[in-house]
Amino acid sequence: MANAKAKKVFNELIASCDTFLFDCDGVLWQGYNAIPGAAAVVNFLKKSGKQVIFVTNNSTKSRDKYVAKLSSLGFPSERKNTFGTAYTSAKYLKDIAKINGKVYVIGNEGIGEELDNLGIEHLGIGPDDTSTSQDYDDIKRCELQENVEAVLVGFDGHISFSKLIKAGSYLRDPNCIFVATNDDSRVPLGDSDHIVPGTGAMVKSVCIVAGREPDVWCGKPGKLMFECIQKSHDIDPDQTVMVGDNMKTDIVFGKQNGLKTLLVGTGVATEETIKAILQNSDPALKEQTPDYVLPSLGDWADFCS
Amino acid sequence: MANAKAKKVFNELIASCDTFLFDCDGVLWQGYNAIPGAAAVVNFLKKSGKQVIFVTNNSTKSRDKYVAKLSSLGFPSERKNTFGTAYTSAKYLKDIAKINGKVYVIGNEGIGEELDNLGIEHLGIGPDDTSTSQDYDDIKRCELQENVEAVLVGFDGHISFSKLIKAGSYLRDPNCIFVATNDDSRVPLGDSDHIVPGTGAMVKSVCIVAGREPDVWCGKPGKLMFECIQKSHDIDPDQTVMVGDNMKTDIVFGKQNGLKTLLVGTGVATEETIKAILQNSDPALKEQTPDYVLPSLGDWADFCS
Known part of the structure; x- marks a missing residue:
């Protein structure tokens, strides 16, 4: 049947x-x-x-x-x-947003490769300093680079407090473009015990910190x-x-x-x-x-x- | 004037x-x-x-x-x-929810002290294993304890992927109570360059992963x-x-x-x-x-x- x-x-x-x-x-x-x-x-x-x-x-x-x-x-x-979405995000930044400066990335190597393929300078991929916690002096020392024209948020297994500080701080500039790969809540794993957080959870926390929604979704x-x-x-x-x-x-x-x-x-x-x-x-x-x-x-x- | x-x-x-x-x-x-x-x-x-x-x-x-x-x-x-809210959360769990089991905490020592003061068993405070990233086998090995009756989310400078996995996985049980301290987007620091993520960013990412809103806000x-x-x-x-x-x-x-x-x-x-x-x-x-x-x-x- x-x-x-x-x-x-x-x-x-x-x-x-x-x-x-x-x-x-x-x-x-x-x-x-x-x-x-x-x-x-x-x-x-x-x-x-x-x-x-x-x-x-x-x-x-x-x-x-x-x-x-x-x-x-x-x-x-x-x-x-x-x-x-690593590819479509890089294409968006290159062909549509036509950025010349750097991209701050919450995401991983896949995004890095696609940005490299298109010659877009980026920072942020990989584990960040996790010693930046709630110490205010640490926070003020958290390095913010010049000439960051976009923040791109994708799936990041190394999501951390210092990454949220940086994304929020760059997005304080209303001209800094906020690009999100996708809004999936969970990654389907076919496993009965574990819930695997999706990119949506990472994007949403950046939205709260930045007080902005993404300018574009690439997925x-x-x-x-x-x-x-x-x-x-x-x-x-x-x-x-x-x-x-x-x-x-x-x-x-x-x-x-x-x-x-x-x-x-x-x-x-x-x-x-x-x-x-x-x-x-x-x-x-x-x-x-x-x-x-x-x-x-x-x-x-x-x-x- | x-x-x-x-x-x-x-x-x-x-x-x-x-x-x-x-x-x-x-x-x-x-x-x-x-x-x-x-x-x-x-x-x-x-x-x-x-x-x-x-x-x-x-x-x-x-x-x-x-x-x-x-x-x-x-x-x-x-x-x-x-x-x-470390105090009011502990009071809620003890006096109103009357939990007997454990509390999984995304939060820090302040919450731990107040839970200890009221004799509530808890786990999760402090840095978690940050090597759990997007490797599916790692994720499946991520330890989930028995008898976790509540997930309490407050400010956590050690927020990480493995913490989101655990919170989401415990909250899969509809009887597990979801307690949030507060929904503040940012911590006011009086500094012009850095945005400091507030608890709201952490709570929201757990909401997305868990597919639930908090049962109670303690702030x-x-x-x-x-x-x-x-x-x-x-x-x-x-x-x-x-x-x-x-x-x-x-x-x-x-x-x-x-x-x-x-x-x-x-x-x-x-x-x-x-x-x-x-x-x-x-x-x-x-x-x-x-x-x-x-x-x-x-x-x-x-x-x-």
């Missing part, structure tokens, strides 16, 4: 779409482990001549590193078909990500489906850009969430309600041999 | 109030430095027979340590007249702080003034509890803020609009000899 439903969705999307956009965390893998069957599905679509593009809000890896992770988990990819559901993909790919929204695990990012992104949307239950949204959505007719949730649902992308594997 | 206005406010409050509640950071001192003249004013009020109570949202110190700081900066005080403008003061002090709201530097905490606290309110411009609110308030008739701001304003508490020193 479930199988028949999955088959119906599969057939409809294969018939109506020439392009498949895949979110990664919680769709293709959980942590270091590929979702069983997902690779067979993605590779079948490619073999069938579908355009497959990976679109992740994850800011921890450059395009090159994402290609390597995709490949190692069974999803061979190329740089040009791989979009992450889904923001416009910038789609514009970035469109610059190098021929996308007909009518023939494109966004496959994701997060209603607030993936599904809203798909809807806002006129794409079909498919929600899977292996990440942020669980099978329970999916059931609840289907039973809920709250109009406020309409923007987050997918056209199609599927417990796991791997459920299609049987149709892909 | 300014002096005449200050004198008028002083005379009115001296005549109408028998109790003065003073916020501390940004009212009595900035960082390690007393506001010039503030001690003369506070000590004059005490000598004149006024009941003087210190009411701070700062969670970094126990009552005893606050008494020591007050005294060292020229404001001799006693434990019973000194209320901070101003919440009810709990006033109830705590009333339990040990005879307070007639009509004859009491709340003196603070923060409209959203101090002034709202005063208004909600029927007190007179006086805003000073030496902390979160600046003299510019005060001017703007007086010119603004937005009804949404009414709750934050003080009855009286004064550039600095020290402006009264001349009337206190």
Whole structure:
């Protein structure tokens, strides 16, 4: 019965779409482990001549590193078909904001690589001095550099008090641009005990300290990500489906850009969430309600041999 | 002229109030430095027979340590007249929530001392393992203890990724109580370059990770702080003034509890803020609009000899 439903969705999307956009965390893998069957599905679509593009809000890896992770988990990819927020943030700063000065980064090496690729000077990546705690003299000694034109906040496993001081202090200048990669609350890990904080938690604390909201979001559901993909790919929204695990990012992104949307239950949204959505007719949730649902992308594997 | 206005406010409050509640950071001192003249004013009020109570949202110190700081900066005080959120949080957990298990704390030694004073077992204070970054295996090894009945979030200069993982993971249990000390965005330091993140930034990131709002706020403008003061002090709201530097905490606290309110411009609110308030008739701001304003508490020193 479930199988028949999955088959119906599969057939409809294969018939109506020439392009498949895949979110990664919680769709293709959980942590270091590929979702069983997902690779067979993605590779079948490619073999069938579908355009497959990976679109992740994850800011921890450059395009090159994402290609390597995709490949190692069974999803061979190329740089040009791989979009992450480390890349889109760097593109925004270079092509749209056209900054000449430095960028203060709360984030990690993935962002650093993409900024380096575009020749943008940056500071802040890696652990900061964690001895700066509530001692006021320490705080006043916390070094603030000149010529910082933007603060870019992404996922940072080294988030600390001194990083919040610096981000807040740079953003005191209203001309300093506040760029955020994405607003995901949690990273889906497929683990029952631990909650893993997402970039949204880091961005929000900077917002509170700075008393400002980001000037631009470089991930889904923001416009910038789609514009970035469109610059190098021929996308007909009518023939494109966004496959994701997060209603607030993936599904809203798909809807806002006129794409079909498919929600899977292996990440942020669980099978329970999916059931609840289907039973809920709250109009406020309409923007987050997918056209199609599927417990796991791997459920299609049987149709892909 | 300014002096005449200050004198008028002083005379009115001296005549109408028998109790003065003073916020501390940004009212009595900035960082390690007393506001010039503030001690003369506070000590004059005490000598004149006024009941003087210190009411701070700062969670970094126990009552005893606050008494020591007050005294060292020229404001001799006693434990019973000194209320901070480390104390009110511990009181809430003991007397109202009546917890028997452990409390996971994002906060520092001040909170630890007050929990110890009431015999409440706690964990989390001090730097956590900062090597837990985005490595999924590290995250899964992040130790979660049994029997944690509450998560208490206050100011923590050692805020880190592993602390956010733990807070979020404990709060996954809907029976685990989420207690926050206060929601202040910044600590007023009287320094022009550095922004100092307040507890609000730390609480908000836990909210995002946990997907929950705090069950209780233990500082101003919440009810709990006033109830705590009333339990040990005879307070007639009509004859009491709340003196603070923060409209959203101090002034709202005063208004909600029927007190007179006086805003000073030496902390979160600046003299510019005060001017703007007086010119603004937005009804949404009414709750934050003080009855009286004064550039600095020290402006009264001349009337206190």
